[in-house]
Amino acid sequence: MRIGHPxxxxxxxxxxxxxxxxxxxFAAYVFFALRTPGSLSRRLRLFAPSGSSSHYEDLRSxxxxxxxxxxxxxxxxxxxxxxxxxxxxxxxxxxxxxxxQLRQSLALHWTYVDAISPDDTLVAKIGGCVRxxxxxxxxxxxxxxxxxxxxxxxxxxxxxxxxxELSVLSTPCDAxxxxxxxxxxxxxxxxxVPIAPLSxxxxxxxxxxxxxxxxxxxxxxxxxxxxSDGVDFKPSLPxxxxxxxxxxxxxxxxxxxxxxxxxxxxxxxxxxxxxxDDVDMERDVGxxxxxxxxxxxxxxxxxxxxxxxxxxxxxxxxxSSSFVETTVHPSFAPKCTHAYALSxxxxxxxxxxxxxxxxxxxxxxxxxxxxxxxxxxxxAYSLVPSVVVQRRADKSDIDGGQDGLGSRWQDHLQHGVLxx
Numbered sequence: 001m002r003i004g005h006p007x008x009x010x011x012x013x014x015x016x017x018x019x020x021x022x023x024x025x026f027a028a029y030v031f032f033a034l035r036t037p038g039s040l041s042r043r044l045r046l047f048a049p050s051g052s053s054s055h056y057e058d059l060r061s062x063x064x065x066x067x068x069x070x071x072x073x074x075x076x077x078x079x080x081x082x083x084x085x086x087x088x089x090x091x092x093x094x095x096x097x098x099x100x101q102l103r104q105s106l107a108l109h110w111t112y113v114d115a116i117s118p119d120d121t122l123v124a125k126i127g128g129c130v131r132x133x134x135x136x137x138x139x140x141x142x143x144x145x146x147x148x149x150x151x152x153x154x155x156x157x158x159x160x161x162x163x164x165e166l167s168v169l170s171t172p173c174d175a176x177x178x179x180x181x182x183x184x185x186x187x188x189x190x191x192x193v194p195i196a197p198l199s200x201x202x203x204x205x206x207x208x209x210x211x212x213x214x215x216x217x218x219x220x221x222x223x224x225x226x227x228s229d230g231v232d233f234k235p236s237l238p239x240x241x242x243x244x245x246x247x248x249x250x251x252x253x254x255x256x257x258x259x260x261x262x263x264x265x266x267x268x269x270x271x272x273x274x275x276x277d278d279v280d281m282e283r284d285v286g287x288x289x290x291x292x293x294x295x296x297x298x299x300x301x302x303x304x305x306x307x308x309x310x311x312x313x314x315x316x317x318x319x320s321s322s323f324v325e326t327t328v329h330p331s332f333a334p335k336c337t338h339a340y341a342l343s344x345x346x347x348x349x350x351x352x353x354x355x356x357x358x359x360x361x362x363x364x365x366x367x368x369x370x371x372x373x374x375x376x377x378x379x380a381y382s383l384v385p386s387v388v389v390q391r392r393a394d395k396s397d398i399d400g401g402q403d404g405l406g407s408r409w410q411d412h413l414q415h416g417v418l419x420x
Contacts, residue, residue, distance in 0.1 A: 076107060076108055076109035077108065077109060077110075077273070078106075078108065078273070078285060078286045078289055079286055079289065079290055080270070080271070080273075080286075080289045080290070080293050080341075081270055081271055081272055081273045081341065082269045082270035082271065082272060083110075083111065083261060083264070083272040083273070084108060084109070084110035084111070084272070084273045084274075084275065085110065085111050085112075085113050085257045085260065085261065085272060085273070085274050085275065086099055086110050086111070086112050086113065086275045086276070086277055087113050087115050087253050087254060087256075087257050087274065087275070087276055087277065088112050088113070088114070088115055088276070088277035089114070089115045089116075089117060089277075090114050091117070092277060095277040095278055096112070096277065098277075098278075098391070098393075098418060099277050099279075101417075101418065102279070102280065102281065102417050102418055105283075105417045106281065106283075106285070106286070106417065110275070111260075113253070113256055113257040113260060114253075114256075115249065115250075115253035115256075116249045116252050116253050116256075117249065118244075118245040118246040118248070118249040119245065120249065122252070123245045123248050123249050123252070124245070126248045126252065126361055127220060127243075127245065127248055127361075129361075130220060130243070130248075130361050130362070131220065133228065133357055133358065134228060134229045134230070137228050137229065137358065140227050140228060140229035141226055141227060141228070142226055142227075142228050142358035142359070143226070144226075144353075144356070144377070145356070148349070148352055148353070148377075151348075151352060152345060152348050152349045152352065153345075218233040219233055219242055219243075219244075220242070220243035220244075221233050221237065221241055221242060221243055222240075222241045222242070222243050222247075222362070222363035222364055222367060223362040223363050224363070224367075224371075225371060225375075226375075227362075228358040228359070228362055230243060230362070230363075240364065243361075243362075243363065243364070247363075247364045247365070248361055250337070250364070250365050251354070251360075251361050251364075251365045251368075252361075254274070254337060254365055255351070255354060255355070257274055258274070258342065258347050258350060258351055258354075259351070261274075261342065261344075261347050262344070262347045262348055262351060269344060271303075271341050271342060271343045271344070271346075272341065272342055272347070273305070273339070273340075273341045274337075274339070274340055274341070274342065275338065275339055275388070276337065276338040276339070276390070278338065278390050278391050278392070278393070279306070279338050279339060279388050279389065279390060279391065280388070280389055280391050280413060280416040280417055280418040280419055281387060281388050281413070281416065281417055282387045282388075282413050282414060282415055282416065282417075283415045283416070283417055284324075284415065285305075285387045285388070287323075287324065288324045288325075288326050288383075288387055289387075291321045291323050291324045292319070292321070292324065292326060292327075292328050292383065295318050295319030295321075295328050296318070296328060296381060297318070297379075299345075299379055300343060300346065300379050300380070300381055301342065301343060301345065301346030301349055301350065301378045301379040301380060302331075302340055302341065302342055302343075302346050302350065302369070302373075302378055302379075302380045302381075303328075303340065303341040303380070303381045303382070303383070304331060304334045304339065304340050304380070304381070304382040304383065304386075305339040305340065305341065305383050305386065305387050305388045306336065306338050306339035306340075306383075306386040306387070306388035306389050306390070306411070307331075307334035307335065307336055307382050307386060308334070308335050308336040308390075308411060309333075309334075309335040309336070310332055310333045310334050310335055310370070311332060312329055312331060312332055312334055312382035312384050313327075313329055313384045314329070314332040315329050315330040315332060316329070317329050317384075318330065318381070325385075325414065326383050326384065326385060326387055327383070327384055328381050328382075328383060328384075329381065329382050329383075329384050330380070330381055330382075331373050331380035331381055331382045332373075332374075332382075333370045333373065333374055334366075334369070334370060334373070334380070334382050335366045335367070335369075335370055336366050336390065337365050337366045337369065338388065338389075338390050339386070339387075339388035340369075346378070346379070349377075349378065350372075350378065353368075353372055353377060353378075354368065385411075385414075386411050386413075387413075389411040389412065389413055389416070390411065391418060391419075392410070
């Protein structure tokens, strides 16, 4: 074996050291640049080619960042859906940056629906109305109106919008409008809530001018089953049973997105997918849905593409396939609202339930979904295992949980887009 001159070998060491040092510095720069608030606009521009026509505002810099439209073909909505909505607070640009990476990786087209902030004055008014309605119902139990199914089958989208009042969507309280006043037009994805068809007793509604008290003797708590009142408060009550402003804001924000779907398509349109802004998807999610969706019965209302805190394989699968690793099951008691699909009929059915005053804002939204499913008021199905999961990579806006990242539930993908 021939051995080179020792000094010649030693002379390569400084060069290797410089190379390693430069590579490490560049990697560190990229790592921190993508995570510092000031670089979010630069990161978003990577996913926003010039010539785009749709925009959303970078609230930190005031710039308008382009989001590339990917056309109207269903391939950009996973073939299965007519629309995809992402519910996201405008201030969480860190999450929108990650969602843009996910969108571009899967060549998807979706619409951001701005979520309301928990410290918005509207959320305080919602909380005040919940307290008022609970005081008005001494029995703490309620029954669903018998005409729900009739309303769902007969009401048209135009009729749904024409028989609603914008401000009632904000709260379960009655709006201070007389019958002679002109109707309020839907705006910004909000619509008006049907009151008359549900035969809600006048004494169960508060005037919209009702102002919540500045201080309350006890915190609001979540209701269970068909109770309009919350469980008894005690200091040891777990966090998930506290009806906090973030949970009220979450309920309102999802209502906004569902209304947009109900108002933009007719009954012949395809279903819509609703996502929160902290998710990851399987890389082959489109292939899986293409195989699984025909297995659903025609009268489904809601399908959970992701779920938590429940064994959703409790009931036998409605079908199977050797081509995909996921199966479809009748839902048992799914929690979490980070990824669900609604048929058009299901969207109207869900809205009528979520806006019924004794039930509206009575608990966390995922608890509401779960109870409607367990009480057979929604025809629901779940994909097992989940094809969309929560990343839990940053601070939760709803539940601080473990280290601010939400609950302890962890779900994993086989080949996630953002987990690699």
